[in-house]
Amino acid sequence: MFTWSFVALEAVSAVALIFLVLLHSGRGGGISDLMGGSLGAAAAGSTVVERNLDRITVAVALTFTFATLALDLRLQ
Numbered sequence: 001m002f003t004w005s006f007v008a009l010e011a012v013s014a015v016a017l018i019f020l021v022l023l024h025s026g027r028g029g030g031i032s033d034l035m036g037g038s039l040g041a042a043a044a045g046s047t048v049v050e051r052n053l054d055r056i057t058v059a060v061a062l063t064f065t066f067a068t069l070a071l072d073l074r075l076q
Contacts, residue, residue, distance in 0.1 A: 003074055010067035013060055020057040025050070 003071070006067050006071050006074065010064060010071060013064040013067060016060050017057070017064055020053065020060055023053060024057070
């Protein structure tokens with residue numbers, strides 16, 4: 001039961017991590033442009049949204065890393 005919960009956590013965090021990385025705007029924009037990210041740098045709160053997206057991405061990446069290491073130690 002404990003192992004399956006880490007497998008589920010890792011799968012969910014992997015999909016979320018892929019989605020969050022695609023939301024980041026690159027040099028030419030990204031999927032975030034489709035959701036209102038292309039309003040320009042002068043738009044109020046655009047830097048706050050990017051900063052929050054960065055924080056969420058880092059938190060999900062750490063969750064993915066923790067789940068991977070826990071599974072590795074559990075299955076040894």
